[in-house]
Amino acid sequence: MTWLLVAGQADAQVITLRQDACYAIAPAGHRATAAAISALPYDCRAEPPYARYRNAWVWLKVQDPSRLAALPANWKLLVDQARFARLSVIVVNTDGSVQQRTLAPRAMGDNWALGGSQRFTVHRPGAQVKAVYVGFLKLDGLSLMRKLSAIGPHNARRLDNLWMGLMGVFGGAILSAFAYNLLIYTGQRLVYQRWYLLWSVLALAYGFTWTNVTAFFIPGFTGPLAVRTDILLVSGLIAAGNMFFLSVIEDGVLPRWLKRTGTAFAAFNIAAGLAAWQGGLASPVTLDRVLNVAFVCSASCGIVGVTLAIRARSRVVWFYLAGWTPVLAVFALRVLRNFGLALQADAIDMATFATLAFESVALSLAIADRFRLLGRERDLAEQARRAIAIESESHRRAAHTDYLTGLGNRAAFNKTLTAMCRAPAGEPFVLMLVDVDHLKDINDRLGHDGGDKLLEKVGKGLLQAGGVHAHVSRIGGDEFxxxxxxxxxxxxxxxxxxxxLQGTTLSHAGRSWAVSFSIGCARFPAxxxxxxxxxxxxxxALYQAKEQGRCRLRHYKPPLRARLDSTLTFSREADEGIARAEFSLHFQPIVDLQTGLTDSCEALLRWQHPTRGQITPAVFGDMLSECKAGLGVQHHALDMALQALRDHPGALPRLSVNLTSAQLDGPHAAARLLGRLREMDITPSRLCIEVTENVVLDRTLDRTAEALALLHGAGIGVALDDFGTGYASLIHLKHLTFDSLKIDRSFTLGLFEDDGQSEEIIRAIIGLGHGLRKTVVAEGVETHLQRNRLTEMGCRLGQGYLFARPVAVLDLAGPIYTPIAA
Known part of the structure; x- marks a missing residue:
């Protein structure tokens, strides 16, 4: 069911063009140029009869190219595999340019795709395509060429991956069952086992050939060559399956006449397959119908046999029925499709191979039921061997195990790391060092028992995260x-x-702590x-993660030291920059999305660097987390913001300022800020403090929450900035005092670009904000479409380039009004 669901989703991404194509006939010697083909008389009402194009060109024209308008550049045109003498694809663009590709049966190149299709890459976006023509010389029949569709490059890769995954499961299941029956029962092989092994080989060959997987191993084995081979393989597959059924049912259950009829139908399948493969006895369409009739006859024989076997209380028939019922159901859909009674869809084809894989396992189980005793004896011997291995392993682990977490200790880590580095194969691997942030504070808060519980939890989390391919060790007090x-x-x-794992909460003795990690990563041998x-x-790399604020992962790179030197340089220059008044604030309005009126402004820091010009925190932001210089710059920025509030009450009736964790380090920090407001005669309600989720979790949660509570109680607004991008969990919202949530600009910018994911996240944040009776502000509003959609979803405030770019305080105009577009 999962494969069918995913395949159905894949089908939904495909633009089907076959049903509304127009047709034209041209002589075999007709020039296949865009001008010549476009001038042909096309009939959009019905397909031409086979006799008209048996030895001529038949051209299909996409009737409505505007359906391709949404496709990006390098989209794929998919054509069903069929037998032909030549295949030509012509794409005419709106600027008059032409893209053309002509193929011969034994020179298909890389114009194939998984799922039994010929694939052609169209370089121009669909909106620039004026016409699409697909021509076949000596085509078997238009009714046998059932697929003509278009798909974007992303969805094409997704469909390829889906097919590749399915065929991996398909091949693995059949090969496993084949090997099981081939190796386990050597010397005891019965007739039905031989038919099963033959059926497995044919099923595997048919699946790989039909889906073009064989082309990975035999280049060029696609197109007409693959179609001809498929005809022989599928007829042999049905015949072998029929003979397996007749031989696997217990003796005396099936009447002799049914066995003779079944054998005759198996021979009929082989004969029909050979005739369709050769193709000279009748038209290809007629031979295809005959082959499908042979399939139906074999299936009917099987249904009659199953009915008689059930009445005779056969045990084996239930294994057979479990394996064959899904296959027969799917093959019935394929037959209906071949007769034009069902739609062309990848879901049906994928279901075919999924059910064949299931059938191979089910039938193998039917055979294995005869030998279960051997399996039991082998299991008992294996259990004894494992008991000995476990006892030996327990002694080895005692010397290489951390007593607290049960993980490997430093000795085990050193042994593993050395062995992997010195392995002859030299296989690449990754080393990650994980440090638990603020373990000392955790011990002070929760006690050493709480710290030990935390380490145990971290060890379990890392072990689960690493999976089966990772060796996890505790190599120090807080380092893994x-x-x-x-x-x-x-x-x-x-x-x-x-x-x-970042931000998960540990509770102990009535207290809680949000856990975070700093992670450094290096690769061997790169x-x-x-x-x-x-x-x-x-x-x-771990040191860099800690320097940049902890709670993050950093990879080692050769320029790492240079970046660290750059941060140190900014730190040294920051004090001089403050003295030379190089730092300034720019202000960006926060507006009412419905009226366009300014609600407040946000202060944004800028540095007029003497050699780099004006730079933003995106360039020097790492320096702000440096304890001394960064805190000095942050205090200076707050001073400038308060001065602007005092000196420009008209332009800045209310101002939002970003604060770091160091500026909210407990009640004394809140008291200091309130004192500054009193000294400058600024009403607290004119100031709003913006903090990110990471700032909230960077220090002890209670101290930050206490500072925010004191400031909020004095009338200062509190906004949770960049909401949804940090590690805070919903439990932290209960401990924090805040007035508004600010939706991160990345979600706003992705509102119409990521299949609706950003929109659903925004809806959830807006719903959460309304449920908590908080104001919601959307950052990064740049288009009227974004503004309209946010308004429809209930977001009241927004900021972004649609309304105004950040400017100096003297450049702020009066209230901004931007009417919503109709």
């Missing part, structure tokens, strides 16, 4: 190591799993080829 010997896909999965240097490089 993962050695991952797997490919890029598995490494990406581990990274995602570690990301999911980053180092010795265990010592590899460890040092991973540790350097």
């Amino acid at each position: 190591a993962l050695v991952i010997a797997a490919g890029e896909h598995e490494q990406a999965r581990v990274r995602d799993a570690l990301e999911a 980053d180092a080829d010795t265990p010592e240097v590899l460890f040092t490089n991973a540790d350097l």
Whole structure:
């Protein structure tokens, strides 16, 4: 069912063009040029009879090219595999340029796709395509060429991956069952086993040939050559399956006349397949119909046999029925499709091979039922061997196991790392060093028992995240190591799993703590080829993760030291920059999305660097997390914001300012800020503090929450910035005092670009904000479409380039009004 569901989703991404194509006939010697083909008289009402194009060209024209308008550049045109003498595809673009490709049966090149199709890449976007023509010389029959469709490059790769995954399962299932029956029962092979082995070989060959998987191993084995081979294989497959059924049922159950009839139908399938493969006895369409009739006859024989076997209380027939019922159902759909009674869809073809894989396993189980005793004896011997191995392993682990977490200790880690670095094969792997952030604070807060519980939880989480390909060790008090010997896909999965662990909450003795990690990563042998240097490089990346605010993963790269030097340079220059008044604030309005009126402004930091020009925190932001210089810049930015509030009450009736965790470090920080407001005679309600989720979790949660609560109680607004991009969980919203949620600009920019995912996230955030009775602000609003959609979803406020870019305070105009487009 899963394959059918996914395949159905894949079909939904395909633009079908076959049903509304127009047709034209041209002599065999007719020039296949765009001008000549476009001038042919096309009939869009009905397909021409086979006799008219048997030895001539038949051309299909896409009737409505505007259906391709949504396709990006390099989209794919998919054509059903058929037998022909020549195949030509012509694409005429709106600027008059032409893309053409002509193929011969034994020179198909790479114009094929998984799923039994010929594939042609069209370079121009669909909106620039004026006409599409597909021509066949001496085509078997238009009724046998059932697929003509278009698909975008992303969905084409997705469909290929789906086919590749299915055929991997298909091939694995059949080969496993084949090997099982071939090796286990040597010397005891019965007639039905021989038919089963033959059926397995034919099923595997048919599946790989029909789907073009064979082309990976035999280049060029696609197109007409593959179609001819498929005809022979499928007829042999049905015949072998019929003979397997007749031989596997217990003796005396099936009447003799049924066995003779079944054998005759099997021979009929072989004869029909040979006739269709040769193609000279009748028209290809007629021979295809005869072959389908042979399939129906064999299936009918099987149905009668199953009915008689059930009445005779056969045991084996239930195994057969379990394996063949899905196959017969799908083949019935294929026959109906071949007769034009069902639609062309990849779901039917994928279901064919999924059910064949299931059938191979089910029938193998039917055979294995005869030998279960042998399996039991083998299992008992295996259990004894495992018991001995487990006892030996327990002694070995005692010397290489961390007593607290049960993971490997430093000795086990060193042994593993050294062995992998010195392995003769030199296989690449990844070393990750994971440091638990603020373990000392955790011990101070929760006690050492709580710290131990945290380490146990972290160890279990890392072990689960690493999976079967990772060696996980605890190598220090708060430091763990993962050695991952797997490919890029598995490494990406581990990274995602570690990301999911960030921000998880530990509760102990009525107290809680949000756990975060700093992670450094280095690769063997790309980053180092010795265990010592590899460890040092991973540790350097870990140090960078800590320097950049913790709670993140960093990869080692050769320019890493240069970036660290750059951060140190900015730190040294920051004090001089403050003295020379190089830092300034720019202001961006936050507006009412319905009226366009300015609600407030946000202060954004800028640095007029003497050599780099004006730069934003995107360039020097790492320096802001540096304790001394960064905090000095942040205090300076807050001073400038308060001065602007005091000096420009008209232009800045209310101002939002970003604060870091160091500026919210407990009640004393809140008192200091309130004192500044009193000194400058600024009403607290004119100030709004913006903090990110990561700032909330960077220090002890209670101290940050207490500072925010004191400020909020004094009338200062609190906004949770970039909501949805950090690691905070919903439980933290209960502990924080805030007035508004700010939707991160990445979700706004993706509102119409990621299949609706960003829209659903925005809806969830808006719903959460309304449920908590908070104001919701959308960042990054750049188009009227975004503004309209956000308004429809209930978002009241927004900011972005649609309304105004950040400007100096003197450049702020009066209230901004931007009417919503009709």
